[in-house]
Amino acid sequence: MRNVGEEDNQDLFSAEEFTNYNTLQAEMDLERRLRENVGITPIISGDKEITYSPSRINNYQAIRVLASSLQGFAWLFAGIAILSILAGLAIFQESRASGNVYLMAFAFVTSLLSAFTFKFSAEVIYVLLDIEANSRQSAKTLEKILRSQ
Structure with a gap:
């Protein structure tokens, strides 16, 4: 468990990590990290818009x-x-x-x-x-x- 003022060396959404990646690689990496650490999978359609699950609709x-x-x-x-x-x-x-x-x-x-x-x-x-x-x-x-x- 982290303390409140402690630096987080493993930031899930760090901007510096994605500067060397192309956009597709960054999206795939973010999706992988979300699946591993949070347990969710964002649904992204072809036009890069997040779609809602049927329960939310x-x-x-x-x-x-x-x-x-x-x-x-x-x-x-x-x-x-x-x-x-x-x-x-x-x-x-x-x-x-x-x-x-x-x-x-x-x-x-x-x-x-x-x-x-x-x-x-x-x-x-x-x-x-x-x-x-x-x-x-x-x-x-x-x-x-x-x-x-």
Whole structure:
């Protein structure tokens, strides 16, 4: 067991060790060290993004459904914004009244703002869920590291 102020000569994540390695070798070495010392294997897809296990994806299903619904509403209002432009142009060609232009602009702007608001809300929920999942995984990893010492 280490003392609190004692130097650790065997740092698992030392930056100096990886300067002489190429990126692939460094990733393989880190994965090997994690497997040996912590007992976990990170799942890395082809685009270097960490994927979540199915148990983590299935957490908070109601919140995920809410975020998906908000994204659906965002696309709906984006479609309404496009339709309001097309309808406004059609009305403007029939009668050149300026009130129709203002109505078209108002419908377009409010629909677009609604779409952005719904999309932003959905993305905030997804970010919060990712933060929760990352915090949970970090806590588990740190606990395993501390138990192995």
